[in-house]
Amino acid sequence: MRIRHIARHLGAFLLTTLIAGLLGATLVRFGPGFETDEQQLDPRLNIQSLQALRESHASERRLPAFYAHYLVRMATGDFGVSRSLDRPVGELLSERAPVTLRLMGAGIAGGWLLGLALALPAVWFRAPLFDLASTALSGVFLCVPSAVLALVLFFANGPVRFAIALLIFPKVFRYARNLLANAYTQPHVLAARARGLSARSVFLRHVAPWAAPQLLALAGVSLGVAFGAAIPIEVLCDFPGLGQLAWKAALARDLPVLVGLTILIAAFTQLTNAASDLAIAACTREQA
Amino acid sequence: MKRARNIAAGVLILIFAASLLAGFVAPAPYAAQFRDLVSAPASRRFWLGTDELGRDRWSRLLYGTRISLLLAPAAAMLATFLAVVIGGVAGYAGGWCDRVIRRVIDLFLSLPWLFLFLIVRSLLPLDATPLTSVIVTFTIMGLVGWAPAARIIRAGAQSLRNSDLVLHARACGCHGLRLVLVHIAPGLKPVIFAQFWIAIPTFILGEASLGLIGLGVAEPLPSWGNLLRELANPQSVMSNPWILAPLAVLVIVVSCFQLLLPEREFVS
Numbered sequence: 001m002r003i004r005h006i007a008r009h010l011g012a013f014l015l016t017t018l019i020a021g022l023l024g025a026t027l028v029r030f031g032p033g034f035e036t037d038e039q040q041l042d043p044r045l046n047i048q049s050l051q052a053l054r055e056s057h058a059s060e061r062r063l064p065a066f067y068a069h070y071l072v073r074m075a076t077g078d079f080g081v082s083r084s085l086d087r088p089v090g091e092l093l094s095e096r097a098p099v100t101l102r103l104m105g106a107g108i109a110g111g112w113l114l115g116l117a118l119a120l121p122a123v124w125f126r127a128p129l130f131d132l133a134s135t136a137l138s139g140v141f142l143c144v145p146s147a148v149l150a151l152v153l154f155f156a157n158g159p160v161r162f163a164i165a166l167l168i169f170p171k172v173f174r175y176a177r178n179l180l181a182n183a184y185t186q187p188h189v190l191a192a193r194a195r196g197l198s199a200r201s202v203f204l205r206h207v208a209p210w211a212a213p214q215l216l217a218l219a220g221v222s223l224g225v226a227f228g229a230a231i232p233i234e235v236l237c238d239f240p241g242l243g244q245l246a247w248k249a250a251l252a253r254d255l256p257v258l259v260g261l262t263i264l265i266a267a268f269t270q271l272t273n274a275a276s277d278l279a280i281a282a283c284t285r286e287q288a
Numbered sequence: 289m290k291r292a293r294n295i296a297a298g299v300l301i302l303i304f305a306a307s308l309l310a311g312f313v314a315p316a317p318y319a320a321q322f323r324d325l326v327s328a329p330a331s332r333r334f335w336l337g338t339d340e341l342g343r344d345r346w347s348r349l350l351y352g353t354r355i356s357l358l359l360a361p362a363a364a365m366l367a368t369f370l371a372v373v374i375g376g377v378a379g380y381a382g383g384w385c386d387r388v389i390r391r392v393i394d395l396f397l398s399l400p401w402l403f404l405f406l407i408v409r410s411l412l413p414l415d416a417t418p419l420t421s422v423i424v425t426f427t428i429m430g431l432v433g434w435a436p437a438a439r440i441i442r443a444g445a446q447s448l449r450n451s452d453l454v455l456h457a458r459a460c461g462c463h464g465l466r467l468v469l470v471h472i473a474p475g476l477k478p479v480i481f482a483q484f485w486i487a488i489p490t491f492i493l494g495e496a497s498l499g500l501i502g503l504g505v506a507e508p509l510p511s512w513g514n515l516l517r518e519l520a521n522p523q524s525v526m527s528n529p530w531i532l533a534p535l536a537v538l539v540i541v542v543s544c545f546q547l548l549l550p551e552r553e554f555v556s
Contacts, residue, residue, distance in 0.1 A: 016395050023395075143542035145493050147500040148519060148535060155522040228400030235501045236520065247501055250406040258407050262399065269398035 005281060009274040013267070020266035021074050021259075022067060079260035084252035089260040092245060097264075100234070100241035104226040107164020111222070114165060115172025123180040124199070131177075138170035147232035160237045167229045168222055175218050176211075183207045213280040220276030224269055296544035303541060307354035314347035319508040329528060336530040339518065343508075349534055352510035356492055357541070359426040364487035366430025371437035372480055378438075379445025380468065386442070393442070396435035402497060404432040409503055421506035425498065429491050437483035444479045448472050482549070489545040496538060512538050 045053070073080070079089035118134040121127075141149070150163035183189060189206045197205075231243035238244070242261060249257035306313055315333070322328075322342040330337045336345035378389035396404070408428045416424060448454055449472065457471045492512065498504035499513015500520070507514060515534035518524060525531050 012391070012394070015391060016398060019391065019395050020399075139543060139546060140539070142546060143489070143493075143539045144535075145496040145500065145516070145538075147497050148516065151500075151519055155525075224398065224400050228402045231400070231402050231406070232497045232501050246403055246406050247503075250410040250503065253410050255410070258410055261403070262407065265400070265403065266395060266398045270394075273398070 006278065009277060013270045013274055016270050017263060017267045018071070020263050021071055023262065074263065079263075080256035082249070082254055082257045084248065084254040084257075089256050092257065093242070093260055093264055096240060096242050096245050099239055100227070100230055100243060103161050103230055103234070103239060103241060104164060104223070106159075106161040107229070108168060108219075108222050108226050110162055110165030111168025111226075112172050112219070114169040116176055118169075118173050119176035119180060122177050123184065134173065134177075138173045141166050142170045145232070146229035147236055150233040150237055154237045160233065160239070163233050164226050164229045168225060171225070172218065172222070176215060179211045179214055180207060183210045186210060209283065212283045216276050216279050216283065220273045223272050227265065227269075293547055296547035299540060300544045300548070303353060303537065304357055307350055307357055310347070310350035310354050314344075314350045316344040316347045318348045318351040318510050319343065320347075327524075327528075330530045336533050337528055345515075345530065345533065348510040348515060349537065352512055352515050352534065353537060353541075355422060355505065355509065356495060356512045356538075359422065360488050360491040360495065363426040363430040363433070363491045364484050366427065367433040367487050367491075368437055368480060368484040370431070370434035371441050371483060372476075374434065375438035375441030376445050376468075376472075376476070379442040379447075380449055380472065382446070382449070386446075389438075389442070393435050393439050396432070397439065401429075401432050401435075402494065405429065405494070405498065406503070408432060416506060418506045418509040421504075422509060422511070425495065425504050426491070429494055433487060433491065433494075437487065440483060441476060441479060444476050445472060448475045451475075485545070485549055489542045492538065492542055492545075 077090055079093070081087065082089050082092055085092060115138075118138070122131045122134055146163055146167045149166050150160050152158075153160050153163055184207060186206075189202060189210070192202050192206050227243070230239075230241065231246060233239065234241045234243035235247045242264075245257060246261050248254070249261070316322075320343065322338060322344070324342070325334070325338050326342040327340050328334055328338040328342075334344050334346065336349065338344055339348070374389055374393070378386045378393075405428055408431070409424075453475075454467065454471050457467055462471065495504050495511060496513045496516055499511055500516055502517075504513035505511035512534055516538070518531045519535065
């Protein structure tokens with residue numbers, strides 16, 4: 001059963017990455033500037049040479065052959081060469097990915113810590129004033145663009161990485177607070193409390209395992225939110241990460257870079273979603 | 289809570305009305321440049337001062353509010369329409385159609401929509417006229433922002449398809465378009481409305497982020513996004529705190545939309 005589950009996720013991962021690859025290839029094929037070659041502008045080339053150059057692109061005109069060629073190249077890790085930066089796309093991605101991963105990692109960890117640190121007391125102590133204050137605080141951060149938060153932290157010489165945390169924490173706080181409040185009203189939790197179990201035992205043995213699968217699902221979603229926020233933050237605060245690369249590629253209409261990024265992000269998100277799904281399945285099985 | 293919602297609705301109506309009447313309320317056209325009063329502080333003539341080109345910030349804020357407040361709901365409507373069509377078809381048809389659409393939804397959800405926007409924007413000319421840039425910005429937002437809503441509408445349509453109500457209607461000989469329009473669509477209405485309402489603040493914040501990185505509405509047309517670009521200069525924020533006015537309006541409007549969100553069960 002477990003192997004089937006993993007195989008299903010693997011299949012979904014491969015299929016989604018393949019679709020992303022095909023979409024990327026479509027972008028390159030139908031994007032502006034396809035088939036143009038700087039060599040064609042060389043005045044020293046005669047008509048025969050120009051004809052030969054054009055014929056070298058002939059295979060790319062036939063769509064099935066183009067897709068097959070593109071996907072084979074992609075499978076071997078060859079994403080082509082960046083038009084604007086004149087460097088292999090794979091090299092650019094591997095160089096910049098650690099910066100974005102660090103930014104996102106710190107942001108996601110900070111957001112979750114802050115969100116849970118506010119949600120747990122709100123549910124445990126049920127103090128209306130604390131609940132109101134934390135809800136208002138999370139509400140304010142829900143309404144401010146991530147880029148503005150990053151600018152404020154940047155100019156205040158604060159940790160810019162925390163801008164992603166400030167964006168993620170309201171979502172975590174609201175979701176976790178509602179989920180935990182709901183967990184404490186479950187019959188098995190009420191029964192455990194009625195039998196005199198300590199608050200710590202009730203939380204660790206009955207509330208946390210009940211809420212864990214849904215919180216894990218939210219953890220999977222956090223990744224997409226974090227990357228979306230990383231784009232303007234990296235652009236405005238000059239972080240040489242994938243977000244800044246995507247922005248530069250969009251401005252320079254550098255399709256090979258955008259396609260490489262699309263595949264990388266789709267694959268990465270699918271992998272983390274699959275990991276979160278498998279963790280959820282493991283949690284549910286343990287409870288059963 | 290009801291009181292807070294009423295206040296939020298009132299504030300939204302007030303801001304919306306002021307922006308709609310920008311032509312009458314604004315003391316100057318949004319592109320008018322007072323070259324002898326460049327970067328002027330707030331005064332009786334210029335309530336929020338002037339920017340580095342001598343344009344009245346208050347007038348630009350009013351016109352910018354109009355653009356953001358009119359076009360974000362339009363983009364939300366487009367995204368919701370696509371979500372209804374795609375999610376509705378997947379949920380109602382089921383089978384291979386559902387599986388294929390679910391995969392496409394998964395793909396769109398695995399890519400942050402701001403990144404999707406960058407990809408699509410890169411295919412379009414960057415030297416577009418301001419009006420084209422407004423239309424392109426919000427249309428692309430609508431075209432790439434449908435996936436989260438489609439997933440929820442698909443789930444709603446699927447559960448309705450398997451409900452006793454629809455089963456009964458089928459047994460009575462109701463099929464095809466009539467079944468969809470008379471029995472399924474009314475049941476989906478609250479979910480669709482909630483998704484539309486959620487999308488508006490998302491698109492407002494999205495346009496603000498895009499404007500800040502220079503890929504939103506093109507100058508000289510004002511929008512909250514390009515008005516916020518002045519915040520990138522910390523010295524001017526310190527000396528002219530009224531530069532923060534667009535941010536304040538943005539936060540107030542998005543807060544009002546958040547307060548007016550429908551019941552949680554229709555949201556997720």
